[in-house]
Amino acid sequence: MDRFFLSFVFITLLSAAVFAQEAAPKLSFGTIQPDRGATTYPGSTLKFDVYFFIDEAYGTRAAHITISPALVPQDWLVSVDPPLNDVTLNISGVVVSGSENLNVDPRPLLSAVPETSESGIYYIASPSGKGYLQAKKATIQVEIPDNAEIGKTFDLSMTGTAKYYGSAGAVLFTQSRGFSYQITVIAPTYSEQVITQPAANESALNTTEGSEGNKSSSVTVSQNTVISQGGFSTEQVLIIVVVAVVAVLAVTKLPGMMGSGKN
Amino acid sequence: MNMKIPAVFGMVVLGLSGLLFAQYTSQTDSVTFVAEVAQFIEVQVTPPSINFGTLNPLANTTSTTSVDVTNTANSNVDIKLTLSGSNFTSATDEIDITNLRMSASAAAPAAGSFIESMTNAEKACTSTVFNGGQDCSDVLIDSTVNLWFNFFVPGGKKAGTYSSTINIKSDGII
Structure with a gap:
């Protein structure tokens, strides 16, 4: 039995050595x-x-x-x-x-x-x-x-x-x-300059689908000059009109209302 | 008259506030998030060399085993292989690397089926170049291509031990 066990161990070790090699x-x-x-x-x-x-x-x-x-x-x-x-x-x-x-x-x-x-x-x-x-x-x-x-x-x-x-x-x-x-x-400092202005014809933009591309402006980062396009959006124009009307009404009507209230 | 000034002032303030509000509410800002995932590539090459044994002049011999190139599980991209090699040199003579041809194939190709020669310059695998049934231009993650080599000994070369080094370059396919 011992001989068998030793043989088994020897064969196992030999196999491992051969495998490793x-x-x-x-x-x-x-x-x-x-x-x-x-x-x-x-x-x-x-x-x-x-x-x-x-x-x-x-x-x-x-x-x-x-x-x-x-x-x-x-x-x-x-x-x-x-x-x-x-x-x-x-x-x-x-x-x-x-x-x-x-x-x-x-x-x-x-x-x-x-x-x-x-x-x-x-x-x-x-x-x-x-x-x-x-x-x-x-x-x-x-x-x-x-x-x-x-x-x-x-x-x-x-x-x-x-x-x-x-x-x-x-x-x-x-x-x-x-x-x-x-x-x-890129340049060390951020800058933005409009090189080409969008087409000014607003109606053309509204009616011609293909003119959408004209709205995009080409921008290059090369100089420190910023040219603002300015202008108000439609919502802003509406608000300005409303405010102006209210202000006119206030100037013309409110004193009378205030005055009648006093009386 | 005294009441006019505060009233107008109030309206102007109201108007300006409205303008400001309109400006904020009508503006759409977008933030772009960019996440770059690092590229992991691990490639295994085994065995580390090929020995053609002793060859006769004008003999055309194919390697007895393939060189297995594995894009391991530690990679996160498929890879494309590009190969280049140095000329075979001995102490006294040299054999051009173009006499070594390579084919990617699961089984050993017949000697006559090797078409593509190795070169000193980098030569990339494509769907046709070096393709002997396996495509070494797109080795998937955790998969292997088997590269077989065929060597021709030209006439007029001196006896000796010749050796060359083949470089296997792996580029991630993104």
């Missing part, structure tokens, strides 16, 4: 991009956070991540925090060198945010609803030049690339992801 490595790359754009002013600085994670259910290897510009408007300055660093790693006894902005280890989904959070780790609910991802943050800083064209929307794109070590073969794999932003540049 045979489990194919998995390369995972998780990213979270909270922002897709912003509105800003010439001469300002924007910051976009990007988060990186590996759910250990999907990834077994650490990802070494570089973040580089893919599309940047002319004269705009882009930097990444943490900056690119040279690293030397011992991968299963083999020393390799490389560069990375940050590296991300596989971590489990947590059922709740821990009371004591780990430095540099952000706990973000997974869209799966199964728990909290443990992510690291990088910040993309964008400096907009003073002469950036006002009113224009610029495309900015960054690429995050995950490299993995420890594999050998004819074809190795990396993963990458694009982070695209649309940045609209």
Whole structure:
């Protein structure tokens, strides 16, 4: 009986060891991009956070991540925090060198945010609803030049690339992801100016359905001048007329009424 | 006469109040609420490499296993894959990456059915490009596409161990 039990334990342990050894490595790359754009002013600085994670259910290897510009408007300055660093790693006894902005280890989904959070780790609910991802943050800083064209929307794109070590073969794999932003540049102070006046022909507006478009005025935010269109609405004109009639009546009739009351 | 002034004053105040009231009641204000939901993408690639074994010149060989690309349950968007690769290099020679072809298929495709070559530049999956029965231009959340590779060794290449790196780029479909 004991011999049978020991054999069973031995076989079980051996199977577990073989399974652990045979489990194919998995390369995972998780990213979270909270922002897709912003509105800003010439001469300002924007910051976009990007988060990186590996759910250990999907990834077994650490990802070494570089973040580089893919599309940047002319004269705009882009930097990444943490900056690119040279690293030397011992991968299963083999020393390799490389560069990375940050590296991300596989971590489990947590059922709740821990009371004591780990430095540099952000706990973000997974869209799966199964728990909290443990992510690291990088910040993309964008400096907009003073002469950036006002009113224009610029495309900015960054690429995050995950490299993995420890594999050998004819074809190795990396993963990458694009982070695209649309940045609209506006004047520092709000202003409004009517460039084209609506058509003045009120009757045409009332009778011609297609003339509705004429009512809209083209407005551009380019100068600090405000030109008021003025005028009263129909309701306001009616009230003014009523008030005027009442006032006239008051001036002409009320003294007599007051006087008769006195008497 | 003394009563006229307060009466007129009162009427003017009443009129102005009416004007103000009319202005407020006739105006329709709208407030636009915009909520941007962050984009989560997690992609799993397994196995991490392919080994074609020892090949003869002019041999045309398909990988024995597929490379499985999964848009995991931690994603909240479908994804489109875009691939690029470096040339195969050995210590003394180089084989152009266009000799590696790829097809997205649930089962191993026949060697003759591989059409699309890999390139150094990014090449995006479409409903026809790299489509061998699976569409890698729209990988749904929590689903997998199987990528098969076929490698041709051109004549005139020196013996050696050649390797290449393939980059799999995943973009959210919004």
